[in-house]
Amino acid sequence: MLEVNFESSVSDALGNIELAVLQANIVCSGSSPELRQLMDATIAEKSSTYNLQTIKLHPVISEGREAYRKTGADPSRYRLSAESLLRRIVKGRGFDSVNNAVDILNLISINSGYSISGFDVVNIKGDIKMGIGTEKEIYYGIGRGMLNIHKLPVLRDNLGAIGCPTSDSERTMIGHFTNEIVFIFYNFNPEIRCDIIIDECRIMLEKFCSAKNIRICQYHLGGINDKI
Secondary structure, eight states, X not given: OOOEEEOHXXXXXXXXXXXXXXEEEOOOOSOOHHHHHXXXXXXXXXXXXXXXXXXXXXXXXXXXXXXXXXXXXXXXXXXXXXXXXXXXXXTXXXXXXXXXXXXXXXXXXXHHOOOEEEEEGXXXXXXXXXXXXXXXXXXXXXXXXXOOOTTSEEEEETTEEEEOSSOOBGGGOOOTTOOEEEEEEEESOTTSOOHHHHHHHHHHHHHHHOOEEEEEEEEETTEEEEOO
16 A cells, blocks of 8 residues: 655644545446436535535635645635535536546545545555645646646655645546546544545445455554554
């Protein structure tokens, strides 16, 4: 299983952060009618639950916005991915089906408020370190082109940045040929437990992606808690 470590810059700014990591072998394909129906039902529910003002009051999203302020990033300019998804829904834009793995990631994110990075493991070089984005760091976000990640919490492998709570990198994106994934949940307040959310994600991956060899760990600055 991939290991996750923290750079000193993270402990200085975000001393209590936790990363919940789920890694699994999957069968990646287009989403089934049942999964698409679940997406449509979830979009309808969230569009009637939230408005643009109440989204940022969600306890998990609120913690993420505060974490961005601590690192010096503007959470209203570089929004958390969970917040951006909910804003799209409230505006009536929804989100398109990509594939079964990415659709599950998006569903879990809008249901829980957690921003989640999702990667194709084969494209990750070495283990992962979490740090803070530097000025002029090169980063291409999925569907966003060049993205300024200066002062954002960032995940890096041996070749550079691959993910952040705002957008993941094109280099490690999940596609139809992906057979091993890793989902990384950003938990900026470990007092808000994400164990149940991780388990819901596991169940959905087993049901809709035929997931096998599922491993789950929670990484924090004090060490590792093995879950499965």
